Amino acid sequence: MGRGFYVGLWCVLSVAIYGQTPYFVTTDGDDTNSGRSEHEAWRTLSYALSASSPVQAGDTVFVKAGYYQGEHIVVEKSGVPGHPIVVLGYADTPGVAPQYEFHYGDMLDASALPLFDGMDRTIGTAIDIDGAKNLVFKYLQITHYEYGIADHSYSDDLNVELHHIVVTEVGDTAASYSGKAIELYASRNVISHCTVVNASAQGIYVEGDYNIIEDCRVYCDDASSAEAATDYYIVVYDGSHNVVRRCYVERVGNLPHYGHGIGMKGYCQYNKVIACTAKNFRGEAFYVRHRGASHNVFEDCVAIGTLDETTGIEVRDGASDNRFVNCVVKGCTRAISFVDSDEDEGAQYCGRRNRFDNCIVINAERAIDFNDYELESPADSNTFYNCVFYRGGTLINVERSNFDNAMVNCIVVEYQRLKAEWNGYSLDFDFRYCDFYSNGFPPPAGEAIRSDDPMFVDTASLDFHLQRGSPCIDAGTVVGAPAFDFDGVARPQGKGVDIGAYEYPTSVAAEYHDRGESGTVHLYPNPATDQLTIRGWTRYSRMKLFDAWGRPVGLHLLSGSIVDLHALSPGFYLLQLGGQRRTITIRFVKL
Helix, strand or coil, X not given: CCHHHHHHHHHHHHHHCCCXXXXXXXXXXXXXXXXXXXCCCECCHHHHCCCCCCCCCCCEEEEECEEEECCCEECCCCCECCECEXXXXXXXXXXCCCCCCCCCCCCCCCCCXXXXXXXXXXXXXEEECCCCCCEEEEEEEEECCCEEEEEEEEECCCCEEEEEEEEEEECCCCCCCCCEEEEEEXXXXXXXXXXXXXXXXXXXXXXCCCCEEECCEEEECCXXXXXXXXXXXXXXXXXXXXXXXXXXXXXXXXXXXXXXXXXXXXCCECCEEECCEEECCCCXXXXXXXXXXXXXXXXXXXXXXXXXXXXXEEEECCEECCEEECCEEECCCEEEEEEECCCCCCCCCCEECCEEECCEEEXXXXXXXXXXXXXXXXXXXXXXXXXXXXXXXXXXXXXXXEECEEEECCEEEEEEEEEEECCCCCCCEEEECCEEECCCCCCCCCECCECCCCCEEEHHHCEEEECCCCCCCCCCCCCCCCCECCCCCECCCCCCCCCCCCCCCHHHCEXXXXXHHXXXXXXXXXXXXXXXEEECCCCCCEEEEEECCCCEECCCECCCCEEECCCCCCEEEXXXXXXXXXXXXXXXXXC
């Protein structure tokens, strides 16, 4: 036979090996059926993903809304790259995205999406992936298991996608470290638009490389015991090149466990946390932890403290060379804390060469806290560039050795004390090109230190842009300064770099030059609290507001140019303006 015959035969076989067959699971089905239609549906997803079923790579298993009780699903099927096995929940019509969206405070609804109830949150896993690869799970609800969705394969290329999964009430509330909602020990996975409520140990956990966690939300409000309250909300452990973006985590109320928001542990390098919000964490909202945690970037993140003893950002156990860019910490007892414990082979150094750019700290009892927890080791060579520290108790609390730390191009306003020194430790800190105004202490010694009114636009609304004539304009040093300001404006704009988080003149607020509509849009304040003013938008015919997940948010105009923000939760938002020639999208922070 000729070579052409074999080539043609191979093409036929390579297509035929992958299925594109729809199968169905319903609450009134039977696993002895063919599974090829709702009338011939299977009864359990356990059977559909077992080795006994005919499902193969490229097939879709449609799971109809309903109450699925007591299933413990072990996945024994795998797809192949480009041809995953898809498990897709639906309400009435297979393949049509459900209109239902779960929000914190809602009850699970089996009539809207398939609901898997394990009936006992002390035992079992809802979906055990068990090393199966190339899978997609979408639109499912899970409750009352010990674990929600889990994989412990340590696979380099699991290629599992989890979309719109809701997991609630998992873990034995009387046992130590029981209850993990989503846990993947593998690489190259996507977890998106998932919501976790009351996972006793962990909300979302990944251990591997190149994973993406996006648009997810994790909450805990279970105060029944320290074991019941979530420990880690979103955590990356021993992984590199992972991305966590647009996620929201909240410790609701004064729970018996301190809680850890979003962060990196173990050997974690070159990961990114982008546009995430963490609220009310007594442990810490954002963290880098252990000597292997280095070269990670936290950008556009917001930490909100609502109760006593909350922490915004924590560097601990030797974490080094990490960057925090354009982050906002408001109302936290400890805004930025450095600690050390015996977790990483004991005290050697606390954290070094970590950098904070364009960060804004508001109402902190301790803005920078060299805390004595738990072991003695130095915090050294950390730098703060172009930050704003507004209104607090102690600027720098000293409970451990420290040296070679520096504050450059920063503004400090209305702090009661420069430092508090304890247990024989003293402050070793370099101040350069900083402005100290209206504080309860004289400006510290340093290069080009001033004590002028920075002339913020409006401190009442927490608008820290500079007004025309501010002495901080062009008064900073370009050496080491971040290339862009909080609004993304390039530095410098004038003869020199400005002191503070914003450059002038384009830092009047978020300013956008729109050639297509022949004008400029000004958006301020940014960050905003109760109101947002928009100037120059009237030539646009459409205005829309979206949250960080891209979901439309009700837009309430108090007047033609002022947006009411009272009803919005803290975090990043997108304002979209549409005109005849183009559409622009502007980012701002709600505190």
